[in-house]
Amino acid sequence: MMRGLSRASLAEVEERFNAVAGSADLGTLADELFAIADLFDREHGLRRSMSDVARPAAQKAQILRVLLEGKVGAAALETAVAAVSAKWARAGDLADAVERLGVIAASAEAEAQGRLDDVEDELFRFGRIVASNLDLHRTLADPAVPEQGKRELLGSLLGGRATPTTIRLVTQLVVHPRGRSLDGGLEEFGHLVSAQRQRLVAVVRSAVALSEEQKQRLAMWLRTSYGHDVHLNVEVDPRVLGGFSVRIGDDLIDTTIAGRIEEVRRRLAG
Template sequence: MVGTRAALRYAKATLNLAKEKGFAKEVNDDMILIQSTIEENHDLEVMLKSPIIKSKAKKSVLTEIFGKKVNGITLGLLNLLIENKRPALLILVAKEYIVIYDFLKGIEVAQVTSAVPLTKDLEKAILARVEEAMGKQITLNNVVDPSIIGGFVLRVGDKLYDSSVSYRLDDLLSQFEDNQYIPKI
């Protein structure tokens, strides 16, 4: 993806400054807020990426949205991105910051892909099981993908557990194709 290296550099620099000032957790909360706000508002994302809209307008919009809700370090990052004409990187910087912060704190992200959104009770049960199995703190991220038909796919780090109906059907189909007792015509 374009700009991920630059976003990673901005995120690392922001995290280093936040750790130095003792606000790493607060800035992480700000980044979660920024990420969710941009993901929920498509118009905001388009505005940040638009080369037609002036930097001054982008700065006023971001200040209006986040000005009173975020830490001074986060506001400094927003201003720096606008000053360097890179406000489109904001969501990438937020995502990278969250990943780096979680790694620093020893928190691992588990992604659960299901055909329908998980209920809160089911999320808690899955989270408890995964934390028990992994032996560390886990953050759960639910992705909805109707193509898996049913069941779920759990990914934690480099481990994958696929218990989806689509996987089972594909497995069954491959077993039928490899059947040695039926002559192939």
């Protein structure tokens, strides 16, 4: 979570990104921004130089233009120049900001294609698949596994089963984890995708699958309660015994039998 100086800088860079992204191929723009973020992560000296608040912004912009001119499109270059011209509270925030805008570009492409709901659902389902398969999780998270091997594994898992946007985002997380756990990265990207339409994400745990009518009623109730559209990620979990729970950020609405039993246990223990 960016704070203070970095948060203000992120807002400025996003404004520049919004101004130049409209004329770009958004999928290509996402790939190029991911590549630039990875470059900053990989080349520590470059990252320190580009995030040095004592170095003049014009000088940093010129260095980056020389480095990237002809290698990326105009929108990616202008976004990256805006990023290095800004001031960041810590060096790592520079790469974080560029990657974040890559996710936003990918999300905007999915929205333009009418596939944003698919991407949200696919990211959630992929997270559940990985969480339930320890060997798969270990392989994807193992830094010793070659990048190409991970790409091929993701291709066999997601090829033909997920949108190009989902594959793009998952590949970025797996190949370039940037210090994150895979679970944490999927959650972070899921929230950024959802924010494309300024919606909240609710994780619903239920003992049985909810019908479409039940999902619609729950989504409508949550929208009324929170004042925002809410995307439901529904997880069937027999351990809840009955009822359902809804988590939105730090808020938990728990109507499950298991939740009531746990509450009684806490009271007795107290």
